[in-house]
Amino acid sequence: MTWHSVHFDWNHLRAFLVTAEEGTLSAAAKALNSTQPTLSRQVCALEAELKVSLFERVGQRLVLTKSGLELLEHARIMGNAALDFALTATGQSQQIEGTVIVSAGELTATYILPKIIAKLRRLEPGIEIEVVVTNEPSDLKRREADIAIRSFHPKQPDLIAKKIGEEVIWLYASPDYLNQLAEISDYSQLENVHIIGFDQTSSVADILNQQGWNLSQQNFPVITPFQLLQLELCKEGLGLIFFPEQMGDPEPKLERAFEHMGPIMTLPVWLVCHQELRTSLRVRRVFDFIASEMQEIYKSPDQV
Amino acid sequence: MTWHSVHFDWNHLRAFLVTAEEGTLSAAAKALNSTQPTLSRQVCALEAELKVSLFERVGQRLVLTKSGLELLEHARIMGNAALDFALTATGQSQQIEGTVIVSAGELTATYILPKIIAKLRRLEPGIEIEVVVTNEPSDLKRREADIAIRSFHPKQPDLIAKKIGEEVIWLYASPDYLNQLAEISDYSQLENVHIIGFDQTSSVADILNQQGWNLSQQNFPVITPFQLLQLELCKEGLGLIFFPEQMGDPEPKLERAFEHMGPIMTLPVWLVCHQELRTSLRVRRVFDFIASEMQEIYKSPDQV
DNA sequence: TTTATGGTATACAAATTCGTATGACTTGGC
DNA sequence: GCCAAGTCATACGAATTTGTATACCATAAA
Structure with a gap:
């Protein structure tokens, strides 16, 4: 099994997912108990890693690009899997x-x-x-x-x-x-x-x-x-x-x-x-x- | 939407997944272009975050616990989602x-x-x-x-x-x-x-x-x-x-x-x-x- | 126009994480 | 039984990431 394609930072993906769902970096930061600059950097880093532009910076608002929209679907799947993981993890906690x-x-x-x-x-x-x-x-x-x-x-x-x-x-x-x-x-x-x-x-x-x-x-x-x-x-x-x-x-x-x-x-x-x-x-x-x-x-x- | 349950470090989950798939921390480290101590710490950190014991340290070998085995399935789903994400990301790269x-x-x-x-x-x-x-x-x-x-x-x-x-x-x-x-x-x-x-x-x-x-x-x-x-x-x-x-x-x-x-x-x-x-x-x-x-x-x- | 609000990006110090080196231990082969 | 090879955990300096403070921009209301 190769893990070639999985090298990007999964936390950066999470930052992207939450930012896209919440709409703004600030809101995402609040949701993740983090700060806006951190989220900003993580999303930028993900864009650099993937060489894909996820958001278009129009004015102060972030709007998903076409690529970002497509990638968001996969990110959502991953988020749901994380949710399931966390749920059974809590269940397993003895x-x-x-x-x-x-x-x-x-x-x-x-x-x-x-x-x-x-x-x-x-x-x-x-x-x-x-x-x-x-x-x-x-x-x-x-x-x-x-x-x-x-x-x-x-x-x-x-x-x-x-x-x-x-x-x-x-x-x-x-x-x-x-x-x-x-x-x-x-x-x-x-x-x-x-x-x-x-x-x-x-x-x-x-x-x-x-x-x-x-x-x-x-x-x-x-x-x-x-x-x-x-x-x-x-x-x-x-x-x-x-x-x-x-x-x-x-x-x-x-x-x-x-x-x-x-x-x-x-x-x-x-x-x-x-x-x-x-x-x-x-x-x-x-x-x-x-x-x-x-x-x-x-x-x-x-x-x- | 709440992100309550998604607070754990997703990279730590990745570390767990690759370690479980590869069998040893060292192999996982190689697969992730990282080092064995890092993987060791990340897996330990995940166990601490979830309050679940993932591996049993028997001798030098790591063997999945029952909880770990159950969680691995969810981690695999997440890994596949990450794979799909990376795949379309590469495709989106213009x-x-x-x-x-x-x-x-x-x-x-x-x-x-x-x-x-x-x-x-x-x-x-x-x-x-x-x-x-x-x-x-x-x-x-x-x-x-x-x-x-x-x-x-x-x-x-x-x-x-x-x-x-x-x-x-x-x-x-x-x-x-x-x-x-x-x-x-x-x-x-x-x-x-x-x-x-x-x-x-x-x-x-x-x-x-x-x-x-x-x-x-x-x-x-x-x-x-x-x-x-x-x-x-x-x-x-x-x-x-x-x-x-x-x-x-x-x-x-x-x-x-x-x-x-x-x-x-x-x-x-x-x-x-x-x-x-x-x-x-x-x-x-x-x-x-x-x-x-x-x-x-x-x-x-x-x-x- | 002006002001208030809410947003993102940048600078720098603090905290965290990482990698190298090392030690203790187990397994397999001679 | 011993040695070689391979494993995981720990210590410490180095590199990275994070958070605070701040600047800057856009929008909406006065």
């Missing part, structure tokens, strides 16, 4: 010390995780936990997170998922606001009800309308995707919110609305992790611990 | 200066290439030619060569091939030896003829036996795959050799044997090159030049 990244939504991160993490840290002081709070599903493959808590089963076959339980969603409101709605028992009468929505899409309205409500955009005077703000607004009596019973019931200033009509919906709770990472002592420890602790919580919600 | 590697068999290298290379060097002083002389087909994909002269059409679809002509193979012998064989016209009488063979396999005998000869191992007292040695042995009168007429006819001390029976066989001559490289100014120039020069030669063999 040492318990290190960081585990957990991705969760705002509510889970706020109400569920703190006690679990505290308990885990007491049991395993060598494991450091990094929590990524996002309502978007993190890309486990790219290792934006090692473990994710999600409300849906992942499609990818290389992910493993464990079902923790069901999150029961009710409508909640402050006692004040509930008084204003008193006596109402028929959904169709709720023309002027206020609900604090997530975004401009009508998905929340759709769910309720399917259950007999008759809601339009006017029923959503305040909108925010930040659920903790929804909660505070609700406490102030600005309207109803969707909230899981595990988090909503313990809130002193919150009461279930229309309880006799039953819960709005239930969402499953999945704990997800990449297959490769299950072989890691560290990740497995955290995964199993979170799973057992959360299962305990979802069995008896009042413990939250 | 600079005429640089080295072009030509692979040829002994006879072509000795009789055909020198004049062509000399002429080319006069026309294109910026192009340096490296000739790889081997009877094995070079791996164009791994860039053991940029251009190869072969006697068969390549199967791989990503290679492009141009047919130069036909090599007509005769049996040749020294005048001395021919006199010993005088008067013989029937192949079946040639029980004691001596032929200088290539190797222990009976492929040469098979070819002749199919044409009515009756040869056994005894007819091949001297064997060598080195064709120039065959030639010299033939000149010394040790026996017959297979030789192309383009090279054999001009030899003063050589004559065709059994000419009236026609040539033994004809071999096509193909000029082969990787598709990606055709886009390189430099490689294309050499390819086209060799093609036209060789076609000229194979039209009128006496010019050799």
Whole structure:
């Protein structure tokens, strides 16, 4: 086997890849925990090694040349291979010390995780936990997170998922606001009800309308995707919110609305992790611990 | 896009890959134009970065651990991507200066290439030619060569091939030896003829036996795959050799044997090159030049 | 036009990496 | 059993790469 063609500096290729993906040298430097001059030199060096002009320096902006665009495709393949390599490497690491990244939504991160993490840290002081709070599903493959808590089963076959339980969603409101709605028992009468929505899409309205409500955009005077703000607004009596019973019931200033009509919906709770990472002592420890602790919580919600 | 998991040193991964493939650090160092201590440190550094033990140091030999074996597969993918990257990069290089590697068999290298290379060097002083002389087909994909002269059409679809002509193979012998064989016209009488063979396999005998000869191992007292040695042995009168007429006819001390029976066989001559490289100014120039020069030669063999 | 912002390339000192030399060790052959 | 050959790891000076600071340029807004 000859390695003739592999003599160029692979780090320079990485510099090229990240620069091309990020758009600027400065951004690439930030992404790689490096500095802009370093990236600048590395890309230049790669161009010299290959005798190919990768970027065209037009003004302050770098724009890929035709050759650069073609080469970027191969560089991407290499980057993905590096990603896979890093992933299985983390999985192969048999040492318990290190960081585990957990991705969760705002509510889970706020109400569920703190006690679990505290308990885990007491049991395993060598494991450091990094929590990524996002309502978007993190890309486990790219290792934006090692473990994710999600409300849906992942499609990818290389992910493993464990079902923790069901999150029961009710409508909640402050006692004040509930008084204003008193006596109402028929959904169709709720023309002027206020609900604090997530975004401009009508998905929340759709769910309720399917259950007999008759809601339009006017029923959503305040909108925010930040659920903790929804909660505070609700406490102030600005309207109803969707909230899981595990988090909503313990809130002193919150009461279930229309309880006799039953819960709005239930969402499953999945704990997800990449297959490769299950072989890691560290990740497995955290995964199993979170799973057992959360299962305990979802069995008896009042413990939250 | 996050580059979280790509922070490890890609050159260290390359060091791991080449070391694993080559078997020892020293061999890997040679392959990478580096030194053994450097490779040693890089592999150690990678192990530290990943917190994974890649090799087990048993005695002086490095043997892959289970983790190392698993990671090697991903590293191989990355290596192949690097290969592809380098390949198209060379193709993208629009600079005429640089080295072009030509692979040829002994006879072509000795009789055909020198004049062509000399002429080319006069026309294109910026192009340096490296000739790889081997009877094995070079791996164009791994860039053991940029251009190869072969006697068969390549199967791989990503290679492009141009047919130069036909090599007509005769049996040749020294005048001395021919006199010993005088008067013989029937192949079946040639029980004691001596032929200088290539190797222990009976492929040469098979070819002749199919044409009515009756040869056994005894007819091949001297064997060598080195064709120039065959030639010299033939000149010394040790026996017959297979030789192309383009090279054999001009030899003063050589004559065709059994000419009236026609040539033994004809071999096509193909000029082969990787598709990606055709886009390189430099490689294309050499390819086209060799093609036209060789076609000229194979039209009128006496010019050799 | 002017100014503020965000970008790249260059200069030089500091930190890192590399190559040479060397030592300790294992394997294979005589 | 011993010697020769070949392996990997370590030490230290040299070479390379990196980061900080800075200059310079382009664009957008005032």
